[in-house]
Amino acid sequence: MPSSFRSGFIGLIFIVAVSLGCGFVAQPAKVPEKLPDAAPEQPIPNAVLPFGNPSNAGTADNDNWLVTHSSHVLSYNDSRGTANWVAWRTTQADLGDRVERPRFEADESLPKGIRRIQYYDYSSSGYDRGHMVPAADRFGDERRMEETFLMTNIVPQTGDLNQFPWNKLEMYARGIARSGNDTYTIAGVYGDKGRLRGKVTIPTNCWKVIVVLPRGSSTINGRTRIIAADMPNIDGTENVRWESYKTTVREIEQKTGLDLFSQLPKEIQETLENRKDANTMRSP
Numbered sequence: 001m002p003s004s005f006r007s008g009f010i011g012l013i014f015i016v017a018v019s020l021g022c023g024f025v026a027q028p029a030k031v032p033e034k035l036p037d038a039a040p041e042q043p044i045p046n047a048v049l050p051f052g053n054p055s056n057a058g059t060a061d062n063d064n065w066l067v068t069h070s071s072h073v074l075s076y077n078d079s080r081g082t083a084n085w086v087a088w089r090t091t092q093a094d095l096g097d098r099v100e101r102p103r104f105e106a107d108e109s110l111p112k113g114i115r116r117i118q119y120y121d122y123s124s125s126g127y128d129r130g131h132m133v134p135a136a137d138r139f140g141d142e143r144r145m146e147e148t149f150l151m152t153n154i155v156p157q158t159g160d161l162n163q164f165p166w167n168k169l170e171m172y173a174r175g176i177a178r179s180g181n182d183t184y185t186i187a188g189v190y191g192d193k194g195r196l197r198g199k200v201t202i203p204t205n206c207w208k209v210i211v212v213l214p215r216g217s218s219t220i221n222g223r224t225r226i227i228a229a230d231m232p233n234i235d236g237t238e239n240v241r242w243e244s245y246k247t248t249v250r251e252i253e254q255k256t257g258l259d260l261f262s263q264l265p266k267e268i269q270e271t272l273e274n275r276k277d278a279n280t281m282r283s284p
Contacts (some may be wrong), residue, residue, distance in 0.1 A: 047089055048073050050184055050220070051211070052262030054085050062114050067107065067152055071144035072133045074152060078114045081121070081200035082155045085188035085258065086132035090177045091215070096140030104129060107152040117151040117200055125196045130157030130206070132187045134170045155189050156202045160235045165242040166206060169229055172242070173210055184211040190256045193233065206231050207252050209260055220264065222271040225279070228252055249273040 057066040057075035064084065065076040072088035104119035122129050132153050138145035147153070157166065177183050191204025212225040229245045230252055231237070249260055250273040261269045 048087055048184075051260060051264055054087075054186060054258040054260050054262070057084075065110070065114060067109060069109070069144075069147045069150070071138055071141070071147055072153070074132070076110065076114070076152055079201075080189075081115065081117045081196075082189060082203070083132060083152055084256075085186055086153060087184075087186045088133050088137070090137045090173065090183045090185065092177050094137055094140045094144075095174060095177060096138075098136075099139055099142050099145060101135070102146045102149050104149050104151060104154065105146075107150040110152070115199065117154075119151065121151075121197050121199050122154075122156060125156065127156035127196065127202065128159050128162040129154045130162040130166065133185075134174075136170065136174060155206065156196055156200055156233075157206060158233055158235050158237075160237045161206065161231060161233055164238045165231055165240050165245060169208060169242040173227075176210075176212055180215050181212050182215055182217070184213070185209065186260060188256065188258070189233075191233075203233050205255070206233055207247075207256070209249055209252065220268070220272075222268055224272060225277065226272050226275065227277045227279075230255070246277055248276050 055064050055075050057064045059066060062078040063080070065078065067074045067076050067083075071094075072086055074086040075084040076082075077084050106116040106118050108116070110116055119129065129151075131148055132155065133148045135145055135148045138148055173183050173185065185208060187206070187208040189203035189206050193202040193204050195201055207230040208228070210227040211220065212227070213220065226249060228247050228249050228251075229242060230247045231242070231245045252258070253260060253273065261273060264272070
């Protein structure tokens with residue numbers, strides 16, 4: 001696994017913990033040379049970035065700029081006009097009931113020198129304003145739900161992708177959260193199909209990795225369920241089930257250059273990143 005992303009992680013965790021009000025000081029995971037024979041477990045050090053900073057995002061690179069909100073964390077890419085990745089946790093308490101849909105807004109937390117994409121940059125483009133963190137994952141808190149309508153959480157998606165397989169996977173993940181589990185999700189994009197108004201890169205693919213843990217659990221091991229999906233940003237997918245886009249974490253890492261589980265011991269990384277989810281329970 002790439003090692004460059006591990007540097008500076010202690011400082012990042014402190015920043016994120018303070019910003020999100022985690023209520024505890026996260027400690028970096030120590031990677032032993034050899035794990036014991038018993039089933040290894042790794043404590044989760046942070047409520048939103050439990051497995052590491054996928055791109056070592058910080059405040060030194062406008063194309064890898066760390067943005068923290070009350071409900072999610074992201075790496076923003078100024079050149080693309082979208083996030084590289086977005087990370088969040090969803091519990092049953094986050095779901096709540098449907099609330100009034102707010103307007104899309106520019107993300108005013110971005111510093112001067114980084115362009116703030118506006119909702120109208122997508123207008124008449126033929127592409128949906130596709131959420132990374134779904135609004136329905138935050139119906140339990142109106143303020144946090146409104147954060148999902150910030151343009152840093154939005155990417156150009158075809159209507160077929162956004163409204164069908166991508167949406168179905170979102171619904172499936174919420175079903176998991178309602179069934180006695182917490183989900184830890186990282187979603188992002190890669191590839192270039194052109195630009196909207198010369199500002200926003202249209203990705204060729206949208207991907208998502210979901211880690212499923214029993215409600216309130218603080219550990220991850222080689223038996224932890226991982227759902228990884230990599231979906232093409234194309235038309236004609238309205239009848240395609242999201243399950244057909246299942247892949248492995250390792251394949252997503254190879255296509256994006258990210259290190260999604262950098263803070264886990266190598267043996268756990270190897271197990272989780274190379275295993276495609278085999279759950280055959282079909283979603284609605």
